[in-house]
Amino acid sequence: MTHFDLVVVGTGSGNSILDSRFADWRVAVVEKGVFGGTCLNVGCIPTKMFVHTAELAAAPAAGAKLGVDAELKGVRWSDVRDRIFGRIDPIAVGGREYRLAHADNANVTVFEGTARFTGKRELEVALRDGSTRSITADRVVLAAGGRPVVPAGLEDVPFHTSDTIMRLDELPARMVIVGTGFVAAEFAHVFSSFGVDVTVLGRSGAMLRQEDADISARFTELARQKWDLRLDTTLTGSAVVPGGIRVDLADGSSVETDVVLVAVGRQPNSDLLNLPAGGVDVTTTGHVVVDRTQRTSAEGVWALGDISSPFELKHVANHEARVVQHNLLNPDSPIEADHRFVPHAVFSSPQVAAVGLTERAAKAQGLRYVSATQDYAGIAYGWAMEDTSGFAKLLADPVSGQLLGAHIIGPQASTLIQPLIQAMSFGLDARSMARGQYWIHPAMPELIENALLNLPLD
Amino acid sequence: MTHFDLVVVGTGSGNSILDSRFADWRVAVVEKGVFGGTCLNVGCIPTKMFVHTAELAAAPAAGAKLGVDAELKGVRWSDVRDRIFGRIDPIAVGGREYRLAHADNANVTVFEGTARFTGKRELEVALRDGSTRSITADRVVLAAGGRPVVPAGLEDVPFHTSDTIMRLDELPARMVIVGTGFVAAEFAHVFSSFGVDVTVLGRSGAMLRQEDADISARFTELARQKWDLRLDTTLTGSAVVPGGIRVDLADGSSVETDVVLVAVGRQPNSDLLNLPAGGVDVTTTGHVVVDRTQRTSAEGVWALGDISSPFELKHVANHEARVVQHNLLNPDSPIEADHRFVPHAVFSSPQVAAVGLTERAAKAQGLRYVSATQDYAGIAYGWAMEDTSGFAKLLADPVSGQLLGAHIIGPQASTLIQPLIQAMSFGLDARSMARGQYWIHPAMPELIENALLNLPLD
Numbered sequence: 065m066t067h068f069d070l071v072v073v074g075t076g077s078g079n080s081i082l083d084s085r086f087a088d089w090r091v092a093v094v095e096k097g098v099f100g101g102t103c104l105n106v107g108c109i110p111t112k113m114f115v116h117t118a119e120l121a122a123a124p125a126a127g128a129k130l131g132v133d134a135e136l137k138g139v140r141w142s143d144v145r146d147r148i149f150g151r152i153d154p155i156a157v158g159g160r161e162y163r164l165a166h167a168d169n170a171n172v173t174v175f176e177g178t179a180r181f182t183g184k185r186e187l188e189v190a191l192r193d194g195s196t197r198s199i200t201a202d203r204v205v206l207a208a209g210g211r212p213v214v215p216a217g218l219e220d221v222p223f224h225t226s227d228t229i230m231r232l233d234e235l236p237a238r239m240v241i242v243g244t245g246f247v248a249a250e251f252a253h254v255f256s257s258f259g260v261d262v263t264v265l266g267r268s269g270a271m272l273r274q275e276d277a278d279i280s281a282r283f284t285e286l287a288r289q290k291w292d293l294r295l296d297t298t299l300t301g302s303a304v305v306p307g308g309i310r311v312d313l314a315d316g317s318s319v320e321t322d323v324v325l326v327a328v329g330r331q332p333n334s335d336l337l338n339l340p341a342g343g344v345d346v347t348t349t350g351h352v353v354v355d356r357t358q359r360t361s362a363e364g365v366w367a368l369g370d371i372s373s374p375f376e377l378k379h380v381a382n383h384e385a386r387v388v389q390h391n392l393l394n395p396d397s398p399i400e401a402d403h404r405f406v407p408h409a410v411f412s413s414p415q416v417a418a419v420g421l422t423e424r425a426a427k428a429q430g431l432r433y434v435s436a437t438q439d440y441a442g443i444a445y446g447w448a449m450e451d452t453s454g455f456a457k458l459l460a461d462p463v464s465g466q467l468l469g470a471h472i473i474g475p476q477a478s479t480l481i482q483p484l485i486q487a488m489s490f491g492l493d494a495r496s497m498a499r500g501q502y503w504i505h506p507a508m509p510e511l512i513e514n515a516l517l518n519l520p521l522d
Numbered sequence: 523m524t525h526f527d528l529v530v531v532g533t534g535s536g537n538s539i540l541d542s543r544f545a546d547w548r549v550a551v552v553e554k555g556v557f558g559g560t561c562l563n564v565g566c567i568p569t570k571m572f573v574h575t576a577e578l579a580a581a582p583a584a585g586a587k588l589g590v591d592a593e594l595k596g597v598r599w600s601d602v603r604d605r606i607f608g609r610i611d612p613i614a615v616g617g618r619e620y621r622l623a624h625a626d627n628a629n630v631t632v633f634e635g636t637a638r639f640t641g642k643r644e645l646e647v648a649l650r651d652g653s654t655r656s657i658t659a660d661r662v663v664l665a666a667g668g669r670p671v672v673p674a675g676l677e678d679v680p681f682h683t684s685d686t687i688m689r690l691d692e693l694p695a696r697m698v699i700v701g702t703g704f705v706a707a708e709f710a711h712v713f714s715s716f717g718v719d720v721t722v723l724g725r726s727g728a729m730l731r732q733e734d735a736d737i738s739a740r741f742t743e744l745a746r747q748k749w750d751l752r753l754d755t756t757l758t759g760s761a762v763v764p765g766g767i768r769v770d771l772a773d774g775s776s777v778e779t780d781v782v783l784v785a786v787g788r789q790p791n792s793d794l795l796n797l798p799a800g801g802v803d804v805t806t807t808g809h810v811v812v813d814r815t816q817r818t819s820a821e822g823v824w825a826l827g828d829i830s831s832p833f834e835l836k837h838v839a840n841h842e843a844r845v846v847q848h849n850l851l852n853p854d855s856p857i858e859a860d861h862r863f864v865p866h867a868v869f870s871s872p873q874v875a876a877v878g879l880t881e882r883a884a885k886a887q888g889l890r891y892v893s894a895t896q897d898y899a900g901i902a903y904g905w906a907m908e909d910t911s912g913f914a915k916l917l918a919d920p921v922s923g924q925l926l927g928a929h930i931i932g933p934q935a936s937t938l939i940q941p942l943i944q945a946m947s948f949g950l951d952a953r954s955m956a957r958g959q960y961w962i963h964p965a966m967p968e969l970i971e972n973a974l975l976n977l978p979l980d
Contacts, residue, residue, distance in 0.1 A: 108964045109902050116906040120590045123581035131601035132578045136592045143589035151905065379963040409962045417962065444567050447609065448574040478965035479937045486941050489959035490950060501947035504867045504875065505836040506566045507936035 066173075068092045070392065071187060071201040073179050073337070075159065076101020077369045077381035078207025081389045082172065091171055092199055094189055096178040096336075099159040102209050102370065103378040104152060106227045111250055113148040114230060115411045118257035122413065130450060139258045141235040149231065175199070179208075181342030185364050203364045205388055206344070206352055207381075208333040210370040215242065215328050217299040221309045223324040226251070236260055236322035240311050242299055243327035244271040249283070249412035251325055252291050257413070263292040263319050265299060265311070272410060276422040276471040278437070278457055283416060283473060286453055290413075294319070332371045349374065356400035358388045366391070375406055405488040409478035414454055417477035419485050420469035426459055434462040436518035440474045443514060444506030449475060456480070456515040458494070462522050465493030476508050483512060494519050524631075526550045528850065529645060529659040531637050531795070533617065534559020535827045535839035536665025539847045540630065549629055550657055552647055554636040554794075557617040560667050560828065561836040562610060564685045569708055571606040572688060573869045576715035580871065588908060597716045599693040607689065633657070637666075639800030643822055661822045663846055664802070664810055665839070666791040668828035673700065673786050675757040679767045681782040684709070694718055694780035698769050700757055701785035702729040707741070707870035709783055710749050715871070721750040721777050723757060723769070730868060734880040734929040736895070736915055741874060741931060744911055748871075752777070790829045807832065814858035816846045824849070833864055863946040867936035872912055875935035877943045878927035884917055892920040894976035898932045901972060902964030907933060914938070914973040916952070920980050923951030934966050941970060952977050 069089040072078045079099070082091060098105050117139075124134035163169050177191035186200045212225035224232070226247050239255050241248045244266035256262040264271065270284045271293070287293055294313060301312045305320065312318045332350045339346055343362035345353040352360055352372040360367050366388045369381030384401050391398040407419035426433045440446030440454035454474020460467050470484040487497045498516035503509050527547040530536045537557070540549060556563050575597075582592035621627050635649035644658045670683035682690070684705050697713050699706045702724035714720045722729070728742045729751070745751055756772045763778065770776045790808045797804055801820035803811040810818055810830040818825050824846045827839030842859050849856040865877035884891045898904030898912035912932020918925050928942040945955045956974035961967050 103963070109905070112903060112964050113906040116903075117585075117588050117590060120581055120585040120588060120592070123578055123585075124592045127575075127578040127581075130575050130578060131598040131605060132575060133595040133598065134578070134582045134592055135595055136590070138591045140589040140591065147589060377963070379960050382963070383960065405960065407960050407962050409965055417965075419960075445570060445574075447567070448571040476934060476937050476966075478962055479934050479967055481962070482965075482967040482970075483940045483944050485961075486944055486950075486955070486959050490948075490954075492944075492948060496948075497944070501944050502837050502841065502863065502865050502877075503943075504865050504936055504939070505561070505840070506570050507867055507875075507940075508934075509937055509940040512940075 065198045065200060066092075068173070068199060068201040070203045070205065071179075071199060072205045072207060073187075074101065074207035074209055074369070074371070075099045075163075076103060076207060076209055077378070077385040078205055079159065079163075080382065080385050081205060081392070083389075084168070085393055087168075087171060089171060092173045092175060092201065093163055094175045094177065094179045094187070095160075096176070096208075098156045099163070100156040103381075105156055106230070108378050110148050110152055110230050111226075111254075112411055113151075114144070114254045115250060117144050118254040119413070122257040136259075139235065141232070141258070145231065178336060180336070180338040181340075181344070182338070183341060184343055184362060186342075201364075203366070203392060204342070205392075206337065206360065206365065206367040206371050207369050207385070208337060208371050210330045210332045210376065212326060213329045213331050214326055215299060217301050217312075218242075218324065218326065221302040221304055221324060223326050225326050229323075229325050232323070238308070238321040239263070239323045239325060240265060240309075240319055240321040241325045241327055243329070244268060244273065244295070245327065245329065246272065246408075246410040246412070247327040248325075249287070249410050251327065252287070253412040256290055261292075262290075263294060263321065265297065265313065265319075266293070266295045267298050269296045272416060275410075275416060275418060276457060276469070277424060279416055279418070279471045279473050282453060282455070283412075283414070286414065292319075330370065330376055334371055357391050357398040358384055358401055359391075375403075375408070377406065377408055380406055405485055407481055407485050409481070411478065414474050415477035416471075416473050417481040418469070418471045419481055420467065420488055421459060422469060422471070423457075423459060426468055431468065432462060433459045433468055434520050435459045436515055436520065438511055438515035438518055440511060443508075443510040445508045445510065448506070451475060456511050458484075458515050458519060460494045460519050460521065462520070465495050465519075465521050466491065467494055472511075474511075480508060480512060483509065495521060523656045523658060524550075526631070526657060526659040528661045528663065529637075529657060530663045530665060531645075532559065532665035532667055532827070532829070533557045533621075534561060534665060534667055535836070535843040536663055537617065537621075538840065538843050539663060539850070540627075541847075542626070543851055545629060547629060550631045550633060550659065551621055552633045552635065552637045552645070553618075554634070554666075556614045557621070558614040561839075563614055564688070566836050568606050568610055568688050569684075569712075570869055571609075572602070572712045573708060575602050576712040577871070579717075580715040594717075597693065599690070599716070603689060636794060638794070638796040639798075639802070640796070641799060642801055642820060644800075659822075661824070661850060662800075663850075664795065664818070664823065664825040664829050665827050665843070666795065666829050668788045668790045668834065670784060671787045671789050672784055673757060675759050675770075676700075676782065676784065679760040679762055679782060681784050683784050687781075687783050690781070696766070696779040697721070697781045697783060698723060698767075698777055698779040699783045699785055701787070702726060702731065702753070703785065703787065704730065704866075704868040704870075705785040706783075707745070707868050709785065710745070711870040714748055719750075720748075721752060721779065723755065723771065723777075724751070724753045725756050727754045730874060733868075733874060733876060734915060734927070735882060737874055737876070737929045737931050740911060740913070741870075741872070744872065750777075788828065788834055792829055815849050815856040816842050816859055817849075833861070833866070835864065835866055838864055863943055865939055865943050867939070869936065872932050873935035874929075874931045875939040876927070876929045877939055878925065878946055879917060880927060880929070881915075881917060884926055889926065890920060891917045891926055892978050893917045894973055894978065896969055896973035896976055898969055901966075901968040903966045903968065904932075906964070909933060914969050916942075916973045916977060918952045918977050918979065920978070923953050923977075923979050924949065925952055930969075932969075938966060938970055941967065953979060
């Protein structure tokens with residue numbers, strides 16, 4: 065039984081807590097997989113590298129109507145994949161080496177294995193070599209993340225999740241994606257841009273249905289033009305057949321494919337940690353319960369990121385890691401996490417970005433609000449791009465002008481959202497935002513300027 | 523001699539002043555060319571339509587190193603051009619028809635010709651049909667814009683300016699661009715992306731030398747890889763030669779080309795207006811002198827846009843038009859134009875955007891400042907794009923954290939600058955801006971977040 069000042073479980077955002085200010089703490093780090101967590105290894109970072117590559121692959125097709133004749137000759141899948149993981153894998157390896165061997169980490173012990181609580185701030189780690197180690201600590205940080213959920217009906221066939229799909233040996237001709245959320249939307253974009261025939265299966269009637277209804281509807285309409293959408297149905301079974309995999313649907317139809325990608329959602333890794341033994345409460349969705357300072361129900365135990373946050377976003381996990389870091393170092397003056405205006409983006413085609421309330425949520429909360437939209441087609445840069453489908457939608461309080469929600473579907477959505485995040489975070493009202501600063505003409509942010517001016521404020 | 527309540531000279535931003543609130547004013551509008559002004563017809567709008575098309579043409583070449591093999595087969599110049607002017611020309615025509623014939627404009631008389639002052643608020647308009655009309659007015663708004671400057675040495679050859687280059691009959695094989703500013707940088711990008719061999723001639727040693735020196739240096743370095751840059755030299759003469767045009771330089775060399783584009787700068791159209799007769803003062807650069815309410819030295823005469831503004835930017839002209847509009851309607855409660863934080867962008871490759879002071883200007887003003895840069899290569903989306911040359915550079919007051927200047931060179935620069943414009947305009951300090959809002963990971967605005975965090979503030 066070795067005792068530590070601090071144990072951090074998970075090396076995603078949790079790993080960023082340790083800096084020189086912890087140099088005289090005895091610290092243990094537990095990692096069951098590769099260093100760096102979901103974002104670096106199987107999430108945001110590699111997916112965006114694939115997405116950018118997909119956009120280059122899609123560009124030739126977009127040129128013809130503008131007078132530019134270009135042809136996509138081919139996508140060298142193994143080069144694409146190896147370029148991406150050739151950058152990422154060494155970072156994960158380097159992160160591990162740093163904690164294991166660098167002089168900065170003389171105070172840090174790394175346990176490579178899976179931790180389980182055996183008591184209050186008492187953990188048993190099943191190491192990869194089959195042995196176990198028991199450790200205790202004054203403080204424990206749970207940053208063990210989450211993993212993809214796998215639905216029933218795929219027991220008899222090979223399938224991929226976001227953990228493995230980016231490392232395929234070769235590009236398939238056909239892919240069935242089970243799920244309609246952001247992971248499905250991003251991979252459908254990537255693989256269809258690379259020439260793969262994509263079928264999307266969903267239980268609901270729309271893609272990205274957690275977005276504002278107008279955004280979801282527009283995205284679904286555009287998706288239908290590119291992908292074979294099988295919505296309002298469920299997967300009932302599947303089988304290996306000559307030449308591929310057959311996926312059976314509740315409506316009696318079936319789809320043959322080469323590769324199945326499961327993207328129906330993620331679940332927190334809380335179930336792996338035997339949390340009841342540690343006195344750590346979880347919600348019905350399996351998320352560790354935390355207060356606003358990121359403390360769990362167990363004295364001395366903090367949590368952050370996907371294991372406790374329903375947002376499942378790296379920028380939220382990083383923010384929470386800074387909060388936990390501060391609160392570990394300054395127990396007498398804890399700070400609170402700020403979850404008021406958490407934005408997100410979907411790097412599909414088109415891009416989607418949002419912050420704040422959907423119209424549905426504003427209604428459900430009984431808020432007074434006004435809304436306005438602005439099409440890309442109505443601003444000069446949108447003309448230049450011949451964009452005919454993108455728009456921004458804003459919700460605001462009609463009296464104060466405070467922005468309640470912002471939703472964008474179209475080019476650069478994930479960049480265009482930032483001034484709106486900033487306005488909401490610092491309480492800048494819509495009218496002042498529109499007229500109290502310059503908007504470069506004819507740059508893309510005129511979309512936001514015009515959406516703001518369209519709001520029918522009192 | 524007809525008398526009006528208001529005469530507006532120029533139909534660019536000046537044209538936007540007239541709305542329903544002027545319905546019972548007797549108004550005259552004078553336009554010597556096409557309706558809509560520089561931006562719509564020969565400036566921001568068509569150039570950006572060409573720039574976006576150029577980006578599609580340039581995309582295939584960018585793919586190879588990322589594993590995407592695409593080929594540019596050709597650019598159908600006449601289709602590109604006709605698509606663009608097929609959208610723009612009808613808007614100019616429609617704008618003219620609206621003022622001439624629409625019931626909304628029953629109170630508006632249009633004079634198509636060139637106006638000259640003959641006295642205080644007294645103008646003579648030389649109409650296109652050769653006749654002249656004399657008019658007087660209680661109020662005059664000068665919004666007559668500017669035009670390209672043509673340097674010596676081109677007396678014996680045909681040449682283009684930004685007024686004509688976009689309407690070429692066919693794409694030339696070779697183009698010499700005289701000038702190194704933003705117009706030169708944008709057209710060099712457009713035509714080289716379309717396959718034209720571009721030579722850029724400049725008197726100074728760098729392109730975009732009005733930008734921060736680090737931005738100008740990086741842009742010049744990248745330009746040198748694509749275009750034949752002949753800097754630190756001057757045009758001494760030119761001649762028509764078999765097969766094209768020869769341009770002679772001060773260093774004794776010469777360049778043969780098919781088309782010469784002059785892009786050395788613009789001058790206000792103030793010299794066409796016989797301003798001394800109207801009592802309207804101009805600066806040594808020919809700009810009409812205005813106070814902060816956009817009033818000129820002559821009672822009842824206002825000016826706005828390129829004729830009075832050294833910024834020569836549409837968003838500034840539009841802002842000033844709103845100020846003049848307010849002040850015409852509310853003479854007892856005039857408002858002032860806000861020229862504190864005027865941003866601009868150069869839609870070349872790479873893009874450049876900036877707001878506030880260059881480091882050179884901060885030094886010249888004796889300001890205390892700190893600066894920081896952040897490379898695109900150091901943020902996740904920059905990795906995804908394999909960008910190795912872009913960066914953001916910020917200047918801030920080390921004590922207050924108030925941003926003094928922001929300069930970006932790289933993808934989406936003209937969009938990424940907006941949160942910085944917003945912060946400067948509303949007095950949000952750098953540290954609060956960085957940490958008081960979320961930045962979507964891994965989206966492009968992380969460039970700004972990291973540049974802010976890099977500032978060595980007290």
